[in-house]
Amino acid sequence: MRNNIVNNMRLDLDHERTRPRISVRQGDTKTRSLHFTLMQSGKIYDLSDVLVAAVSIVKPDGKVCYNDCVIDGSEIQYEVTTQTINVLGECIGQIELSMQDGAVITSPEFVIYVYNKILDPNIIESQNEYKSLVQQVAQAEDYCNQAEQYKTLSENAERNISAMESGFTEKATALEEYQNEISGMQETLRQQADDAITLINQSVTEASGYADRAKSSATEAAGSATGAANSAAGAASSAAEAAGSATGAANSAAGAASSAAEAAGSATEAASSATGAAGSATGAASSATEAKNYATGDKNSAKFYYEKTLELFNSLQNVIDSIGYPKGE
Incomplete structure (x- = not known):
């Protein structure tokens, strides 16, 4: 004091x-x-x-x-x-x-x-x-004003919290819906991928079968060509023998008739061998054509199923790109 x-x-x-x-x-x-x-x-x-x-x-x-x-x-x-x-x-x-x-x-x-x-x-x-009373009343009024301000701040805070909670709820709902949508897209993509793999496996199996048929036809064509070549060689041999017989007939008058007959037989045999060679060549050509169709034909061929498989794979890749999934390395 x-x-x-x-x-x-x-x-x-x-x-x-x-x-x-x-x-x-x-x-x-x-x-x-x-x-x-x-x-x-x-x-x-x-x-x-x-x-x-x-x-x-x-x-x-x-x-x-x-x-x-x-x-x-x-x-x-x-x-x-x-x-x-x-x-x-x-x-x-x-x-x-x-x-x-x-x-x-x-x-x-x-x-x-x-x-x-x-x-x-x-x-x-x-x-x-009443200095003390006046001061205490003024202090009490000040406390009341502060309490009113705190009450207003508290109410504003409660409203802000409620708004934030509502916003969080809406965002959580939207996120859940998006997750459900993503799950549905993933399931659809998984099913499409399974279907594509199944179809690819079927196409590969069928293409492999047609390739095996083409290979078998080519083998048959090669065999037919070899037979044709052998028949042609036999015909040439028969023709040579006929020529030799004709020469012998000229040298020997006594054996001319016999040689002529043998020459005629040899000629006939040569003609038959040539005909067989021509048939074998035709069969070889037909087998080669069939092999070509199995390999590169427009339908039911190894090339046809390969192209279908490639088209399905490209379609599946476009679906993956459209939903934003990363591409495989």
């Missing part, structure tokens, strides 16, 4: 009848302070749980002063105001403590005796003084 004169008082909570007193001259303003120490059971009362300390003083004219005090350690300090001591006579005071849990403790009474000056032309008119 900044005052020059300090009056110490002990107030015993166990002895209500004891009323300590001090004397103050009227008009001694801002020069005095009262330091109160509360006692209980012979010990200093603990002020650690006190929230507010105030002094209430009833002046001789019935007016009331109610002001805040300062808590300093184990002391309660009060600066004497002008209104407190502007009426001559005994002023009855009490200390009032408001605890943190809402409890209120009131001290025993004390007395401030106000005596007069010889002359004071500026005596202030006695009035009620």
Whole structure:
């Protein structure tokens, strides 16, 4: 406290009848302070749980002063105001403590005796003084305003949270629908891939069969060509023998008829061999044509099923590309 004169008082909570007193001259303003120490059971009362300390003083004219005090350690300090001591006579005071849990403790009474000056032309008119109450009311209003602001902030936060929850719910629903759609597309793609693999395997099997037939026909054609060549060689041999027989007939008149007959037989045999060779050549050509058709024909050929397999594979790749799946390396 900044005052020059300090009056110490002990107030015993166990002895209500004891009323300590001090004397103050009227008009001694801002020069005095009262330091109160509360006692209980012979010990200093603990002020650690006190929230507010105030002094209430009833002046001789019935007016009331109610002001805040300062808590300093184990002391309660009060600066004497002008209104407190502007009426001559005994002023009855009490200390009032408001605890943190809402409890209120009131001290025993004390007395401030106000005596007069010889002359004071500026005596202030006695009035009620409620500095502590005014401050507490103002503080309470401030707390109410803060509580209202916090309430508004809380309501806004609740609305924002509700909006966020609604947005999260909508996004979760959309995500679930998208996942279901992706699952359906995956199942469709899986089924199409299975069907394509089955068809590819069938096409490969049929193409392999037609390739085997083409190979067999080519082998038969080669065999027929070999037979034709052998028949042609036999015909040539028979023709040579016929020529040799004719030569022998010219040299020998006696054996001309016989040689001629043999030559005719040999010629006939040569003609038959040539005819057989021609038939074998025709069969070889037919077998070769059949082999070509099995290999490269427009329908039911190895080339036809290869092209169908390639077309199906390209279609399957387009389906994979359309849904964004990565291509195989």
